[in-house]
Amino acid sequence: xxxxxxxxxxGGFEVSRRGVGLAVRxxxxxxxxxxxxxxxxxxxxxxPGEVFGLVGESGSGKTTIGLALLGHxxxxxxxxxxxxxxxxRSVFAASPRELRSLRGSEIAYVPQDPASALHPLRRVRTxxxxxxxxxxxxxxxxxxxxxxxxxxxxxxxxxxxxRLPHELxxxxxxxxxLAMAFxxxxxxxxxxxxxxxxxxxxQRRVLETVRTLCSAYGVAAVYVSHDLAVxxxxxSSVAVLYAGRVVEYGPSKLVFSSPVxxxxxxxxxxxxxxxxxxxxHGIPGRVPRPGQRPRGCAFAPRCVARTESCLAxxxxxxxxxxxxxxxxxxxxxxxxxxxxxxxxxxxxxTAGRADGSPGRGSxxxxxxxxxxxxxxxxxxxxxxxxxxxxxxxxxxxxxxxxGEVQVLAEVDLSLARNESxxxxxESGAGKTTLAQCIVGLxxxxxxxIDLDGLALSKQxxxxxxxxxxxxxxxxxxxxxxxxxxxxxxxxxTAPMQHFFSWSxxxxxxxxxxxxxxxxxxxxxxxxxxxxxxxxxxxxxxIARALxxxxxxxxxxxxxxALDVSVQAAIVELLVRLRQxxxxxxxxxxxxxxxxxxxxxVCVVLSAGRIVEAGRVEDVLERPTDPYTAELVANxxxxxxxxxxxx
Amino acid sequence: xxxxxGLARRRGVGRTGRSQGVLWRAAxxxxxxxGLVLSGAxxxxxxxxxxxxxxxxxxxxxxxxxxxxxxxxxxGDILGRDVLSRVLNGGWVLLIMAFLATVVGVGVGAMxxxxxxxxxxxxxxxxxxxxxxxxxxxxxxxxxxxxxxxGAKLWLIVVAVGISHAPQVARVxxxxxxxxAERPFVKAMELNGVRARTIVWREMLPNxxxxxxxEFGLRLTxxxxxxxxxxxLGFGQAPPxxxxxxxxxxxxxxxVENPWAVVVPALLIALLTVGVNMFGDAVARVSMGAAGRKxxxxxxxxxxxxxxxxxxxxxxxxxxxxxxxRNDVPG
Numbered sequence: 001x002x003x004x005x006x007x008x009x010x011g012g013f014e015v016s017r018r019g020v021g022l023a024v025r026x027x028x029x030x031x032x033x034x035x036x037x038x039x040x041x042x043x044x045x046x047x048p049g050e051v052f053g054l055v056g057e058s059g060s061g062k063t064t065i066g067l068a069l070l071g072h073x074x075x076x077x078x079x080x081x082x083x084x085x086x087x088x089r090s091v092f093a094a095s096p097r098e099l100r101s102l103r104g105s106e107i108a109y110v111p112q113d114p115a116s117a118l119h120p121l122r123r124v125r126t127x128x129x130x131x132x133x134x135x136x137x138x139x140x141x142x143x144x145x146x147x148x149x150x151x152x153x154x155x156x157x158x159x160x161x162x163r164l165p166h167e168l169x170x171x172x173x174x175x176x177x178l179a180m181a182f183x184x185x186x187x188x189x190x191x192x193x194x195x196x197x198x199x200x201x202x203q204r205r206v207l208e209t210v211r212t213l214c215s216a217y218g219v220a221a222v223y224v225s226h227d228l229a230v231x232x233x234x235x236s237s238v239a240v241l242y243a244g245r246v247v248e249y250g251p252s253k254l255v256f257s258s259p260v261x262x263x264x265x266x267x268x269x270x271x272x273x274x275x276x277x278x279x280x281h282g283i284p285g286r287v288p289r290p291g292q293r294p295r296g297c298a299f300a301p302r303c304v305a306r307t308e309s310c311l312a313x314x315x316x317x318x319x320x321x322x323x324x325x326x327x328x329x330x331x332x333x334x335x336x337x338x339x340x341x342x343x344x345x346x347x348x349x350t351a352g353r354a355d356g357s358p359g360r361g362s363x364x365x366x367x368x369x370x371x372x373x374x375x376x377x378x379x380x381x382x383x384x385x386x387x388x389x390x391x392x393x394x395x396x397x398x399x400x401x402x403g404e405v406q407v408l409a410e411v412d413l414s415l416a417r418n419e420s421x422x423x424x425x426e427s428g429a430g431k432t433t434l435a436q437c438i439v440g441l442x443x444x445x446x447x448x449i450d451l452d453g454l455a456l457s458k459q460x461x462x463x464x465x466x467x468x469x470x471x472x473x474x475x476x477x478x479x480x481x482x483x484x485x486x487x488x489x490x491x492x493t494a495p496m497q498h499f500f501s502w503s504x505x506x507x508x509x510x511x512x513x514x515x516x517x518x519x520x521x522x523x524x525x526x527x528x529x530x531x532x533x534x535x536x537x538x539x540x541x542i543a544r545a546l547x548x549x550x551x552x553x554x555x556x557x558x559x560x561a562l563d564v565s566v567q568a569a570i571v572e573l574l575v576r577l578r579q580x581x582x583x584x585x586x587x588x589x590x591x592x593x594x595x596x597x598x599x600x601v602c603v604v605l606s607a608g609r610i611v612e613a614g615r616v617e618d619v620l621e622r623p624t625d626p627y628t629a630e631l632v633a634n635x636x637x638x639x640x641x642x643x644x645x646x
Numbered sequence: 647x648x649x650x651x652g653l654a655r656r657r658g659v660g661r662t663g664r665s666q667g668v669l670w671r672a673a674x675x676x677x678x679x680x681g682l683v684l685s686g687a688x689x690x691x692x693x694x695x696x697x698x699x700x701x702x703x704x705x706x707x708x709x710x711x712x713x714x715x716x717x718x719x720x721x722g723d724i725l726g727r728d729v730l731s732r733v734l735n736g737g738w739v740l741l742i743m744a745f746l747a748t749v750v751g752v753g754v755g756a757m758x759x760x761x762x763x764x765x766x767x768x769x770x771x772x773x774x775x776x777x778x779x780x781x782x783x784x785x786x787x788x789x790x791x792x793x794x795x796x797g798a799k800l801w802l803i804v805v806a807v808g809i810s811h812a813p814q815v816a817r818v819x820x821x822x823x824x825x826x827a828e829r830p831f832v833k834a835m836e837l838n839g840v841r842a843r844t845i846v847w848r849e850m851l852p853n854x855x856x857x858x859x860x861e862f863g864l865r866l867t868x869x870x871x872x873x874x875x876x877x878x879l880g881f882g883q884a885p886p887x888x889x890x891x892x893x894x895x896x897x898x899x900x901x902v903e904n905p906w907a908v909v910v911p912a913l914l915i916a917l918l919t920v921g922v923n924m925f926g927d928a929v930a931r932v933s934m935g936a937a938g939r940k941x942x943x944x945x946x947x948x949x950x951x952x953x954x955x956x957x958x959x960x961x962x963x964x965x966x967x968x969x970x971x972r973n974d975v976p977g
Contacts, residue, residue, distance in 0.1 A: 441833060460836055473834070477830065480829055483831040485855075486849075486852070
């Protein structure tokens, strides 16, 4: 499709009628109650062997489209228009019987969460062969199952065939799900965020498998994801979704290197990069819900390039070079783009930025990594903290366990005033346990944790009020960390009343101030959490933590439940607050790309041990530990192969 | 004036658009509305009855078991008193006692369950083993035991019936509260060193109103039946005070002569329990639907799952008096 370019965009219908692959025309899905439009005017083509990326944030309708390609909708939705052509045959015109024979054999679906998509009581052989038995009766089932397991990179020995889903790792489960989709050699495959929830190393390998399989067997793949970097690496063409419509559609290299639509630009400015430091810019506002979308351009209320005419009527797609852009200002934006690249204005090279970070000389040196002997002597030689520069938080030989299982071993860490440490690692590395030991939620540990030179008790309830106040914890999921039955005012003033006995007008005033400091309007004080978006809730959670006037903030994966544009805004906020309030930060994340934006020091945890610790630039650019090196190499990047470096 | 303080005046403005309470939403379902109207009508009858009764409830105005006529619309009872007047006068004490017993039972049981869930460990063990011991007594037998030892005092009957409810309520609420106790917002308060009592009252209880409401409805049904059953057995207001339960008992020998003296009070008790149960059922259904919504706590489903022990384990006898009351909330 990249080669055919615009010709195919115009005449794709004819091309697909004649040829093979997938063609979608004017697809429209509405809610059954109220007929609110969920997705509309969706049109794209996928040629055999091509991977097509469908990218959007939560609520953009990407899963709805993915399912509609198979003629399916979730409960409460219905397909009300358009056409999906599968090798020239209409999916929507198919009878239920024909549809059943199409699904699985011609077009297959890989769901997001393999752990819940696999039948927990069926062995691998039964799971994978189910499709064959349904569609290819009589063929040699066993040999095809063995073949497809080979193709997806799983051993096809008896032992693997006999395993149950819970005996497989997350990556293996996803490969089994892939095998189930590929087993009948479909010509089209829809992958709905199949690597979400997998660690980067496994994600990379699964993605390579998908790419190889699609090109080797000429499968047209639709890859649905919220992760721009994954799509940039995998897809040859991409459609960016916003509020149920495609806002930008074209070759993925072009879309990601020189985006035209303001939303695409905003998204790209929100994505943190592992290989260089850049200032993140979130997109203010939130995605309108179906039925509440504005009359004009759905993005207009959040758009920086908005004019009066944007609000009048929904813009049509217009062709800009080889792309379709749904914006009435597309032409101007394109020219403006060639004059100044929005990314280059905010993106600076690593070399130029290495000294720009606010860290001080001894930061990295204060870290000792006993698991890595090379790091030790170097660290000791440089560490000579001045007495007044006593670290706020010191962790010595922290060993923690859950029952019999040791999850942290001999962890040493030191956090200075106004310093920020990022703790990274894959799932199961002990990151959250470390955070919970610091705040006193996990109590089965030995070693020492000192706050301002005073030893902390293991359990939060045994700690004194001052040390409880000074360390505040922000939880991962803002949908669970706020009491749904309390107003924002009650939530924020609770720590104020508790620690400072402020109440009445004083507490109200300070709560309003706290909300303003996290960039929320004070009129949110009388709302309940369910009236706020995920990003707004996380801001409230931060405001609650700040209400106690802490010195140390422990952030446990605080952006992982949020969309990338919201994540950028939260990170921005955190960086600003840290400077304003002289906070020390422990930032726990699995997302290495984020680390540059929040921390000076990076600690890499693997299986409960610190395998590498040092300045963020050093760890990300010159990793000494093989584990770290692998981790860094596997981060999906928007601009791999120098696509965006101009 | 400070503009922020001025905001306080607008309290409630932000509430617009917020989902309505579970009771209100239950009342809008057909099942809930029917239950509410049914039980409401009988409550009104019992409350207004004494004001509109044509005769005194204790006056002898007819022949024993007289057939209905113009002056005695439902005929006479065993001693020749007006059945209609006794029906109109005989409900309110029963209803108040049932309500109070439910308040006592759900109050004590819910607190025990929530505290047990929050403290865990030894405290949890102590509370729940006590609950198990009380649960070992069949519900009606426990009440009978207390009443026969101390005497048929009304307050004692209320307390006895209430205490006999508490163990089941405690179990349900403990299961629901265990879930809430692990929520991050509770942890956040713990990390600030907030006292346990404040956490239970301010953080946990407001998130358990739905299972408490559902339990209240269910226990109210049982209370009515148990109260009527006790009155039937003679443990209630002393004769000649009118009481629906006792009316069934005293008039059953004249069932052929004047069936209304038995049928009307029995029917009222039955309809009341059906109505209360239907409304409770509607609340449970509505809250289960709500639990699926984003951000809402899924406590309702927990409470439904843990609602009742299997029938062969629940030895509380009074259900056999009123099969309608056994119409359990489907899980």
